[in-house]
Amino acid sequence: MNKHQRLKIIRDIISSGKISSQQELQVELEKKGVNVTQSTISRDIASLNLIKVRDSDRQEYYAIKSSYLSDPQYGIQKIKSKFKESVLSFDRANNIIVLKTNPGEAQGIAAVIDGVNFVEVLGTVAGDDTIICIVKNNEKAEKLIKLFNTFS
Structure with missing residues (x-):
């Protein structure tokens, strides 16, 4: 799997649920058959311009900045x-x-x-x-x- 495909999967995961940590994201990726290291996830988060936001219960989760604020x-x-x-x-x-x-x-x-x-x-x-x-x-x-x- 190439980086572009992995980033698409990460976008789908982030868009469909509240992922609050890199570890949670790694677990979700593994469920989809994508095995990556934490450092790769960290670079992917930066590449996708993900930000941490808080919901009304003050729980933090990742969101795609462009869709969140566009x-x-x-x-x-x-x-x-x-x-x-x-x-x-x-x-x-x-x-x-x-x-x-x-x-x-x-x-x-x-x-x-x-x-x-x-x-x-x-x-x-x-x-x-x-x-x-x-x-x-x-x-x-x-x-x-x-x-x-x-x-x-």
Whole structure:
């Protein structure tokens, strides 16, 4: 079996269920007759651009980033949901917005902000519980703050 075929099988597995670890993915692959090492799975995850997301029960699982965030309406709904669940506060200093989150939530929220592709946002940097969101200019930052206020 070549890499392309294996990646297709992994996409199918990820799309059809909640796989929360590389070990679970390896077990599912073995059920389909595909025997690979953990390091191969790790490279395949990177190649497929898989991300870890949380469901409403706060359980993490793998998702395909492009399908997870490509629908703009879904992305806006997801960010609204994430804000209500996880963002504790946010404030602006000129063209920089700083968001404070629950511990461990910042990177997931930053990924959603990046995935929604707000035209105002140049990029995000996330730690454990803090996100720095760099915006094109002060006016666009103010506009984004107003939008974020509608989410919380």
